[in-house]
Amino acid sequence: MIRVTHTSGLEPSLLPVLRQLLDEAFDGDFSDDDWDHSLGGVHALVYDGADLVGHGAVVQRRLLHGGKSLRTGYVEGVAVRADARRRGHGATVMAALEDVVRRGYVLGALAAAEDAVAFYAGRGWLRWRGPSSVLGPRGVERTEDDDGALFVLPVAVRPDLDGPLVCDWRDGDVW
Template sequence: MTEVRIVHTADLERPDREAARALLDEAFDGDFTGHDWEHSLGGLHAMVWEGGEPVGHAAVVQRRLLHGGRALRAGYIEGVGVRADRRGRGIGGAMMAALERVARDAYDLGALAATDEAVPFYRARGWLPWRGPAHALTPAGIVRTKDADGALFVLPAGVPLDRTADLVCDWRDGDVW
């Protein structure tokens, strides 16, 4: 059985934060930026360790999404990665199960932007594709983010959602979604 440890960023000691960041750099083949890591901070981290080394990391952070005239509190999933030699063993699923519980019980919905490779994983877990247009609330106002179309997924948690309507995310540096 895979043991998932949940820890808030404030309680994640510096060596463990550095090890998690290194794991994600490796898991994303060097395509995990400083902004990507920053987006993973400030919430809860689900981590799996083997022999004192992290082999899996995922985080849920709060974001505001605008939908249907409402500002929704979203449990936004970030920084999901499993060490290459440990993939296919249920580590990702175990971490996601822990964070999905948080998203359903503490937020209006869960949300994430998936890489093409991860889409089957999230679909199999019950995440639903967002079919409407994506936007970001930027310093210049609401801006259409067409590059996010097809990559956004939601996990409903009790708030009615029209998945064909506009969805607007809050502003942040780096990839807004």
């Protein structure tokens, strides 16, 4: 079963369960900033019976590209419990999130872990080939370490995948 709801619709008792799922799925490499980035948007929760086995969220961000500020649905916190992987739960999460992106944003975007690149590409997400940057406190700063890990899902815009892409500032990992 899938449940799609805004952060405000999540029961307070569910938040620590979600956080634990993400901590375990990311092998302890899911920071407080990563958690914060996953809140304030729309969540897709996948259940196997009464057990929460998958999660993902779409939060609004502004990406700068081609002289425009693009209202972007940014995908965060996609995870499936280890013992429930390879059963289609990740695809179920992403189908719900892609629906949110297509209905509410001009562009979808995400930063993919290397082991998830084929998964996102297989769903039609396009790898960003151009340089990435962040509009930080000191102006535009390159984020070379993120080059090649960014993917977009065009909705109402057709971006130049070889052009520069700039994200808005946030604490922790900016992408």
